[in-house]
Amino acid sequence: MNESRLHWQAESLWRQLLPLLPGLSVEVVAHADSTNTRLLERARLSGGGRQERAYPRSLEAAAPAPAPGQAPTPLGRRADDTQPCLLVAEHQTRGRGRLGRNWQSTPGASLTFSLSLPYEPADWSGLSLSVGVALAEALDPLADGQAPRIALKWPNDLWLVDPAVVGRKLGGVLIETVAVGRRRMAVIGVGLNLHPQPVRDPASGFASLDELEPTLTPPDVLHRVALPLVEALRQHEREGFRPFVERYAQRDLLLGRTVNTTAPAFEGTARGVAEDGALLVETAQGLQRLSSGEVSVRLTGAAGAGAPWPAADGDA
Numbered sequence: 001m002n003e004s005r006l007h008w009q010a011e012s013l014w015r016q017l018l019p020l021l022p023g024l025s026v027e028v029v030a031h032a033d034s035t036n037t038r039l040l041e042r043a044r045l046s047g048g049g050r051q052e053r054a055y056p057r058s059l060e061a062a063a064p065a066p067a068p069g070q071a072p073t074p075l076g077r078r079a080d081d082t083q084p085c086l087l088v089a090e091h092q093t094r095g096r097g098r099l100g101r102n103w104q105s106t107p108g109a110s111l112t113f114s115l116s117l118p119y120e121p122a123d124w125s126g127l128s129l130s131v132g133v134a135l136a137e138a139l140d141p142l143a144d145g146q147a148p149r150i151a152l153k154w155p156n157d158l159w160l161v162d163p164a165v166v167g168r169k170l171g172g173v174l175i176e177t178v179a180v181g182r183r184r185m186a187v188i189g190v191g192l193n194l195h196p197q198p199v200r201d202p203a204s205g206f207a208s209l210d211e212l213e214p215t216l217t218p219p220d221v222l223h224r225v226a227l228p229l230v231e232a233l234r235q236h237e238r239e240g241f242r243p244f245v246e247r248y249a250q251r252d253l254l255l256g257r258t259v260n261t262t263a264p265a266f267e268g269t270a271r272g273v274a275e276d277g278a279l280l281v282e283t284a285q286g287l288q289r290l291s292s293g294e295v296s297v298r299l300t301g302a303a304g305a306g307a308p309w310p311a312a313d314g315d316a
Contacts, residue, residue, distance in 0.1 A: 023083035032089035035114035036189040084117040109195040111218040119186035126241025126277020134232035151253035160207035168205035263293035
C-alpha cells in the first residue's frame with residue numbers, strides 16, 4: 001500500500017471493526033477493476049473449503065508489501081478465504097453500479113470500497129435500503145426537526161438535496177451475493193463522490209460531499225461510515241428492514257413525487273416503502289408494490305402532496 005498520497009489508518013479501522021467482524025482484514029490497493037468483483041472472485045475460489053488460517057490482522061500486519069518488481073496477487077493478499085474483508089481501492093477502473101452500469105471514479109475524488117462477509121439474515125428484503133440509511137445518517141446527522149441534506153432514492157442511491165432541483169446523485173450501493181459451500185457471502189459495494197470529476201452525462205446530475213464539507217478526504221469518509229455500516233448490517237441480519245423503516249422515511253427522496261417505474265411499468269405517486277423494503281406507488285389502478293426494477297422522478301411538473309422537497313427537473 002502506498003501511503004504517500006492518502007493516509008488510511010487501516011490499523012485503527014481494523015481494531016474498531018474487529019469486534020463485530022471477527023477474522024476481518026482491511027486492505028487498501030491503489031488500483032482495482034472493481035472491489036466487488038475482486039471479493040466475489042475470492043469467495044468463489046474458496047470453494048467453501050474449511051479455512052485453516054485465521055486472519056485477525058490489518059493489511060499492514062498481515063504481510064509486507066511486494067518487493068520492487070514483484071507483482072501483487074490479482075485478488076489482494078488473501079486469495080481464497082471467506083472471512084470478512086474490507087477492500088478499498090483508491091481508483092476503480094471498472095467500477096460497477098446496479099444493472100451492470102459503470103460507476104465512474106477518479107483517484108482522490110471518490111471513495112470506493114466493498115465489504116464481504118458471511119451473511120445469514122432471516123430476510124434479505126430491504127438490505128440496500130438499510131445500508132443507505134446507515135451511510136446517509138453517518139454523513140448527514142440530523143438534529144431534531146432538521147431537514148436532511150442527503151436523501152435516499154429507492155432502491156440504492158444517495159442523493160444530495162438541491163433547492164433548485166429534485167436532487168443530484170451523490171453515491172450508490174451495490175449488493176451482490178455468492179454461495180460458498182453451505183454458506184452465502186454478501187458483498188456490499190459503496191461508491192461516494194467527494195469532489196467534482198468528469199462525468200459522461202452532466203445533465204443527469206452530479207453531487208459531491210465537498211459541497212457539505214470541503215475538507216473531507218476519502219479516508220475521513222471511510223472512517224466515518226465504516227462502523228455505522230457494519231452495525232446496520234448486523235442489525236438487519238437480526239431484525240430485517242423493519243427497524244429502518246421510519247429512518248428511511250425521513251430521507252425518502254421519492255415520497256409524494258410522481259414517478260415512472262419499470263418491471264412492471266407504470267406511473268404514479270410514491271407513497272413510501274413497506275416493511276419489506278418494497279416501494280409503494282399509488283396509480284390509477286390502485287396501490288402497487290415494486291420489489292425490483294427502476295424508478296425515475298418525473299422531469300416536469302409539481303410534486304404530489306407530501307413531497308418533502310421542491311420538485312423540478314431531475315433524472316434518476
